[in-house]
Amino acid sequence: MQIFMETGPLQAYLGQQKKKQSSVGLVPTMGALHEGHISLINASRKANAVTVCSIFVNPTQFNNPSDLEKYPRTPERDFELLREAGCDAVFCPEVQTMYPHPSQLSIAFGQLDKILEGEFRPGHFSGVGLVVSKLFNIVQPDNAYFGQKDFQQAAVIQRMVADLNFPVKIIVAPTLRERDGLAMSSRNKFLDAEQRAQAVILFHALQAAAAAVKKKSISTGQLKADLKKFITAAPLARLDYVEFFDPETLEPVAHVKPGAQMALAVFFGKTRLIDNAQL
Amino acid sequence: MQIFMETGPLQAYLGQQKKKQSSVGLVPTMGALHEGHISLINASRKANAVTVCSIFVNPTQFNNPSDLEKYPRTPERDFELLREAGCDAVFCPEVQTMYPHPSQLSIAFGQLDKILEGEFRPGHFSGVGLVVSKLFNIVQPDNAYFGQKDFQQAAVIQRMVADLNFPVKIIVAPTLRERDGLAMSSRNKFLDAEQRAQAVILFHALQAAAAAVKKKSISTGQLKADLKKFITAAPLARLDYVEFFDPETLEPVAHVKPGAQMALAVFFGKTRLIDNAQL
Numbered sequence: 402m403q404i405f406m407e408t409g410p411l412q413a414y415l416g417q418q419k420k421k422q423s424s425v426g427l428v429p430t431m432g433a434l435h436e437g438h439i440s441l442i443n444a445s446r447k448a449n450a451v452t453v454c455s456i457f458v459n460p461t462q463f464n465n466p467s468d469l470e471k472y473p474r475t476p477e478r479d480f481e482l483l484r485e486a487g488c489d490a491v492f493c494p495e496v497q498t499m500y501p502h503p504s505q506l507s508i509a510f511g512q513l514d515k516i517l518e519g520e521f522r523p524g525h526f527s528g529v530g531l532v533v534s535k536l537f538n539i540v541q542p543d544n545a546y547f548g549q550k551d552f553q554q555a556a557v558i559q560r561m562v563a564d565l566n567f568p569v570k571i572i573v574a575p576t577l578r579e580r581d582g583l584a585m586s587s588r589n590k591f592l593d594a595e596q597r598a599q600a601v602i603l604f605h606a607l608q609a610a611a612a613a614v615k616k617k618s619i620s621t622g623q624l625k626a627d628l629k630k631f632i633t634a635a636p637l638a639r640l641d642y643v644e645f646f647d648p649e650t651l652e653p654v655a656h657v658k659p660g661a662q663m664a665l666a667v668f669f670g671k672t673r674l675i676d677n678a679q680l
Numbered sequence: 681m682q683i684f685m686e687t688g689p690l691q692a693y694l695g696q697q698k699k700k701q702s703s704v705g706l707v708p709t710m711g712a713l714h715e716g717h718i719s720l721i722n723a724s725r726k727a728n729a730v731t732v733c734s735i736f737v738n739p740t741q742f743n744n745p746s747d748l749e750k751y752p753r754t755p756e757r758d759f760e761l762l763r764e765a766g767c768d769a770v771f772c773p774e775v776q777t778m779y780p781h782p783s784q785l786s787i788a789f790g791q792l793d794k795i796l797e798g799e800f801r802p803g804h805f806s807g808v809g810l811v812v813s814k815l816f817n818i819v820q821p822d823n824a825y826f827g828q829k830d831f832q833q834a835a836v837i838q839r840m841v842a843d844l845n846f847p848v849k850i851i852v853a854p855t856l857r858e859r860d861g862l863a864m865s866s867r868n869k870f871l872d873a874e875q876r877a878q879a880v881i882l883f884h885a886l887q888a889a890a891a892a893v894k895k896k897s898i899s900t901g902q903l904k905a906d907l908k909k910f911i912t913a914a915p916l917a918r919l920d921y922v923e924f925f926d927p928e929t930l931e932p933v934a935h936v937k938p939g940a941q942m943a944l945a946v947f948f949g950k951t952r953l954i955d956n957a958q959l
Contacts, residue, residue, distance in 0.1 A: 541847065564814075565810070
């Protein structure tokens with residue numbers, strides 16, 4: 402496995418691969434890898450001759466400096482996992498390499514970046530769009546892989562690829578879960594034992610909502626109220642939001658039926674977890 | 681010369697060229713071609729195996745619908761000029777091809793798009809950034825050619841290429857001028873005989889400013905006042921702005937010295953002309 406910190410050597414390597422008409426898959430990550438990321442590497446390896454994983458904790462997508470600072474960084478362990486998974490190349494640039502000067506450019510996504518995570522994290526999706534554009538232009542992959550857990554991020558990137566005609570196919574892979582149903586996340590490391598035990602409430606809330614709407618369509622207001630109450634079963638949980646919307650347009654729905662998308666964010670102490678599912 | 685209206689056949693053609701390791705030059709235009717555009721085609725032909733000219737009157741960069749509607753469109757004459765110049769391929773998409781749905785994405789350029797043309801034409805540079813990104817991603821050129829006459833556009837695009845790591849080199853070619861010094865522009869067609877005769881005042885103002893600062897550094901306020909008066913020599917001219925700034929950062933300067941960049945915009949009736957030069 403080749404490890405690159407600079408764009409020049411990475412592009413020289415990829416240029417050699419592309420001469421052989423090899424297809425390139427890109428898995429953009431912020432490191433602190435878990436099985437969810439590795440499932441993206443596996444998906445890329447199945448479809449591409451060359452798989453590149455980028456590891457970069459992107460400062461422009463953090464609106465909270467302390468969140469950026471404490472974001473977990475485990476490069477040695479990441480390299481080991483990627484090597485085991487058969488990843489061909491890792492791109493792990495320094496901040497100075499990706500942002501040699503502060504970016505004057507910003508990307509906005511209309512309504513898409515004002516709702517859900519965009520409302521809670523102003524500027525977050527602009528930063529995501531910026532770094533993903535940079536990675537697409539540096540690596541020029543044929544395919545790029547994202548996790549369904551960050552479904553709004555995937556929607557924003559699909560919008561960006563369509564609106565800017567990026568010559569890359571976006572593949573969104575299913576969320577991997579721990580045995581009890583908790584969605585895998587680099588942030589799960591921050592949970593203490595008691596919080597970890599209660600964190601499964603996000604998954605249970607998704608299941609409860611799916612079961613409820615299977616019987617009959619429910620008004621969004623009613624279902625939100627029911628779920629707020631449901632989540633109090635985990636005394637350490639503090640609900641940030643629970644929302645229901647059309648999975649294509651991300652438009653909020655007034656009544657929740659099977660097929661609607663549900664997303665929620667819940668704090669445990671200072672750790673904020675998100676999850677989502679199509680009901 | 682091949683003419684393409686759709687992205688698929690253009691990309692198939694370019695794919696064949698790229699297999700042969702041929703370098704590709706792109707000259708993005710809005711049509712109504714004049715010698716200035718043709719000088720960009722010539723520059724591209726010298727440096728690239730394949731030259732693509734795009735002709736697209738981009739609606740997202742017009743803030744004024746009547747300006748968009750009356751923008752000159754002369755496709756047959758354009759094709760003739762391009763054929764004579766030895767251009768290899770023309771990409772002239774319909775609006776529906778470039779924007780199959782309204783773009784939800786917008787690009788902002790910080791201070792760069794708030795000054796000069798950006799102040800007068802809100803949203804203009806966002807539209808330019810959008811369409812140039814699309815063209816870069818569709819054509820994937822090695823080199824792209826822009827005219828110095830739209831120096832702020834060139835600055836915005838160079839910023840975008842740097843900030844988003846587009847794998848393309850930007851070449852900015854000198855402004856071509858009519859015999860009397862008027863900068864060539866598709867909008868010159870709108871001038872009646874009397875306006876046309878007076879339109880050379882933009883060039884004369886650039887020359888006057890250059891001559892003035894050659895002797896001594898002048899305060900920007902003073903020089904602006906002098907030039908306002910100077911321009912009244914053309915009774916049909918209505919000055920929109922005249923500005924002085926650093927040619928690299930586009931930061932306004934308080935004192936104008938040789939090396940400073942000057943830009944001005946002048947109305948003749950409803951026709952707005954721009955020009956600029958490094959003094």
